[in-house]
Amino acid sequence: MGNVAEKPNIITTSLDFLVNWGRTNSLWPFPYGTACCAIEFMSTEVGRYDLSRIGSEYVRFTPRQSDVLLVAGTISYKQAPILKRMYEQMAEPRWVIAMGACASSGGFYDCYCTVPGIDHIIPVDVYIGGCPSRPEAFFDAMFDLQKKIKDESYMKQRAERVKEQLEMIKAKTAEAKAEAQEFAREKISLAKDFVVEKEQELVKKAQFWKE
Amino acid sequence: MIVLDPNGEKLNLMPLNVGPTHPATHHCIRLLAALDGETIVAGVSEIGYMHRGFEKMVERGTWQQVIPYTDRLNYCSAMMNNIAFCRAVENMFGVEIPERCKVLRVIVNELSRINDHFICVAAAFQDLGGTTPFMYAFNPREEIMCIWEKLTGARLTNSFARIGGLYRDTYDGFEREVLAALDSTEKALKDLHACLDRNRIFLDRTVGIGKISKEHAISHGWTGPCLRACGVASDLRKDEPYYDYETYDWEVVVGTQGDANDRLQVRLAEIEESVKIVRQALKRLTPGPVDIVDPRIRVPAHKLAYQDMEGLIGRFKSVYEGIRVPEGEYYSASECANGELGFTIVSDGSGHPYRIKVRSPSLNHVAAFSEIVEGLTLADSMATLPGLNMIAGELDR
Amino acid sequence: MESVEKTEKIAALLEEKFGAKRDAKARWDVAVVVAAEYLPNAVEFLKNDPDIRMDMLVDIAGIDYLTYPNHEGPRFAVSYAFKSTVNQGCRLRLKVLVGEDCPKVPTLTGFYDSADWLEREVYDQFGIVFTGHPDLRRLLNHVEFVGHPLRKDYPAQKRQWLSTNDFLLPELEKRLEKLGYRIVQRSKEVLPNDDEFLEGSIRE
Ligand code: SF4
Numbered sequence: 001m002g003n004v005a006e007k008p009n010i011i012t013t014s015l016d017f018l019v020n021w022g023r024t025n026s027l028w029p030f031p032y033g034t035a036c037c038a039i040e041f042m043s044t045e046v047g048r049y050d051l052s053r054i055g056s057e058y059v060r061f062t063p064r065q066s067d068v069l070l071v072a073g074t075i076s077y078k079q080a081p082i083l084k085r086m087y088e089q090m091a092e093p094r095w096v097i098a099m100g101a102c103a104s105s106g107g108f109y110d111c112y113c114t115v116p117g118i119d120h121i122i123p124v125d126v127y128i129g130g131c132p133s134r135p136e137a138f139f140d141a142m143f144d145l146q147k148k149i150k151d152e153s154y155m156k157q158r159a160e161r162v163k164e165q166l167e168m169i170k171a172k173t174a175e176a177k178a179e180a181q182e183f184a185r186e187k188i189s190l191a192k193d194f195v196v197e198k199e200q201e202l203v204k205k206a207q208f209w210k211e
Numbered sequence: 212m213i214v215l216d217p218n219g220e221k222l223n224l225m226p227l228n229v230g231p232t233h234p235a236t237h238h239c240i241r242l243l244a245a246l247d248g249e250t251i252v253a254g255v256s257e258i259g260y261m262h263r264g265f266e267k268m269v270e271r272g273t274w275q276q277v278i279p280y281t282d283r284l285n286y287c288s289a290m291m292n293n294i295a296f297c298r299a300v301e302n303m304f305g306v307e308i309p310e311r312c313k314v315l316r317v318i319v320n321e322l323s324r325i326n327d328h329f330i331c332v333a334a335a336f337q338d339l340g341g342t343t344p345f346m347y348a349f350n351p352r353e354e355i356m357c358i359w360e361k362l363t364g365a366r367l368t369n370s371f372a373r374i375g376g377l378y379r380d381t382y383d384g385f386e387r388e389v390l391a392a393l394d395s396t397e398k399a400l401k402d403l404h405a406c407l408d409r410n411r412i413f414l415d416r417t418v419g420i421g422k423i424s425k426e427h428a429i430s431h432g433w434t435g436p437c438l439r440a441c442g443v444a445s446d447l448r449k450d451e452p453y454y455d456y457e458t459y460d461w462e463v464v465v466g467t468q469g470d471a472n473d474r475l476q477v478r479l480a481e482i483e484e485s486v487k488i489v490r491q492a493l494k495r496l497t498p499g500p501v502d503i504v505d506p507r508i509r510v511p512a513h514k515l516a517y518q519d520m521e522g523l524i525g526r527f528k529s530v531y532e533g534i535r536v537p538e539g540e541y542y543s544a545s546e547c548a549n550g551e552l553g554f555t556i557v558s559d560g561s562g563h564p565y566r567i568k569v570r571s572p573s574l575n576h577v578a579a580f581s582e583i584v585e586g587l588t589l590a591d592s593m594a595t596l597p598g599l600n601m602i603a604g605e606l607d608r
Numbered sequence: 609m610e611s612v613e614k615t616e617k618i619a620a621l622l623e624e625k626f627g628a629k630r631d632a633k634a635r636w637d638v639a640v641v642v643a644a645e646y647l648p649n650a651v652e653f654l655k656n657d658p659d660i661r662m663d664m665l666v667d668i669a670g671i672d673y674l675t676y677p678n679h680e681g682p683r684f685a686v687s688y689a690f691k692s693t694v695n696q697g698c699r700l701r702l703k704v705l706v707g708e709d710c711p712k713v714p715t716l717t718g719f720y721d722s723a724d725w726l727e728r729e730v731y732d733q734f735g736i737v738f739t740g741h742p743d744l745r746r747l748l749n750h751v752e753f754v755g756h757p758l759r760k761d762y763p764a765q766k767r768q769w770l771s772t773n774d775f776l777l778p779e780l781e782k783r784l785e786k787l788g789y790r791i792v793q794r795s796k797e798v799l800p801n802d803d804e805f806l807e808g809s810i811r812e
Contacts, residue, residue, distance in 0.1 A: 034260070035283070035286065035603055035604055036283055038237075039286055039287060039330065040366070042333075043349065043352075043353065046345065047349060061234035073261070076260060076262050077769055077770045078259050078262065078770055079231070079238070079261070080769070108268075109263040109264060111764055112264055112267065112757045112763075112765065112766055112768070113263060113264045114263045116767075131368060132366075132368065212792075212794055213791075213792045213793040214791050214792060215792060216788070217787075217788035241776070243776040243780050245784060252787075253780060253783045253787055253789070254780075255776055255783050257776060259746075259747060262748040266733070266758055271764060302636055303636060305636075429664050429693055430721040430722065431722050432664055432666060432720070432721075434666075445696065450696040450697050539634065540631070540635075542667070542687075542701055543637075544699075553667055555669040557671055561677075565676060566669075570669075574725060574726075574729075575722050578724060579721070607748055
């Protein structure tokens, strides 16, 4: 099963294309906006810039329904565990954009309470500079992300995943087999012991009666 | 948890955590509520999620380097904070800024106030589930942003004011563009009022919700639109006038009930007053200098630095050593979009601020939040929150 | 300008009644230094006197004079800013000097509601203890923070990670008790088991 998709063929590539097309054009962001950059993100959403042009108008405020975690704003040490948990709650496939200097590197708050870049906590796909980054820069980042997603091969990933799963299943079966054998061996030896014991007993009894 | 209420009845309460990632809490406040059914019996809140050390950071730079940090206090109306800070330091120097600078600062102040109030109202609607007012409110805001871009070079964090003047004078066509922005502001106001004033859902959700009494609000240190919504006519622009605010023709807007609806309506009415002020100020705008001439306070213009020795030395000194603010302590307050923004400044006479404490209006508003939501339903508490307009940068600094 | 005269008068009254001294450092506004033990009385006088009516506590600022040039006297100071919404434009600052070895100031939570969080902030940033405060916890920094960041001897870049957020449930219980409820059975989340507690946390 896993071998089918290892080499790209006409079916898998078109499937890839289809899946990536779907993914690139419906990136639902989860705006983790803590500070000033979030206000710029709000500007991005509305009339003049209009985020819905690239299919991302559906801003979801729950990690479970979104694809892109958009960290806009300063992350303090108090916020860090929450951000991490949010990331962990997102379903695969997921991407992260660090919007603005603060999210990318801590910005000009080089201080006892700010995390120097969210990459200390979670992996980041695209960084955007600026304090705050302009809506144009944000769009640029979205396009970059789309490009990145287009390069991903869904089938390959899937094949890898399936392979992994298969291997896991194989390993598990082998383990189970070994365990079963072990168990059986134990049982058999137990039974043998039992038989031997019984025999000896019988022999003893027979001798006793003989005497 | 199971509790006995004051009458001795047994209740089964559910502790529920709201925020800081709840969409209405804007990642800056966390509320832990004990719920009886849907009613909040008791609540405690926690802040500090956006604490980024303003007060420690500013001690490391010069006085002018504080200005970009003040931008990020209330980032919805960044220039107001610049101006408030510069005004505090100018008061310490005891200098008077030129007339044109004053009028320009008034214009910038009021346009920022419009911006800020629009965001607050828009966000409130977004949180209540209405997206249309959100779009309406952002149109004039974008227009004002375009003016900012031309005037200051940045959209949001402008750093426009300087100690003893402004970054630069206006550009050609500034007045015309401001007038156009005012027109679209008025149009948006009309649209917004059409959306809200007789909107049954909106009224049901906000009228009489999150009430606070006058005395309670004062004791909590509320200022600005939130206090005025309770019926206290306190506005620093009238009470302790600066920049000739008392000579403009405008009124202090006062609410009656102190509920969530009043807080939003007061903001909308204040936009109208601000529009009035800006229109009058534009008429007063006469040509003249915008900076004071004193190389110890305001950096001499580039032009001078290239031409004469004094200018060069002045520029060099104030960039490397910073300006020397006279030694002493001072508390100065200005009326900002959210209320009284105060700076307690301690100067040791060197080129670096010794200590600057920000008195942020949001902190006092949010401190009362968990108290005023007790007795409301959970959904109503989320309708109360946006009216307080907590801005994380200002709340936690 | 009448408000300035008025504040001058109030300052004179405070000097007379509570042995306060004019603060020489306040050159642009009126500030008086009072001894910590007289603070509650002075504040009560300011708040309730029918002529003065300082009914709003605007701000509390802590100050650390450790590196202040030529400074003599105690290391810390707490500066209270008051204003009156009745006599508009009337403002006054009270200052309390606090020594390093015993940084204690009586709380003002009995007089003003705003004192609650403002005092917590000063405690958080400077470690000044407000005696009698009902719930003196950190406000801006997290629970696992050690030290007081705005003291001049705290290095600006000394970062401290937080492993997980606090539960707030004990505070909620306190609040319920204050409202007259009696807790019969505590919620089981109050004492989480270790695995739950560490899930999603950051441990370096
Ligand atoms: S990068 Fe700048 S604008 Fe963005 S959150 Fe940080 S300080 Fe604010």
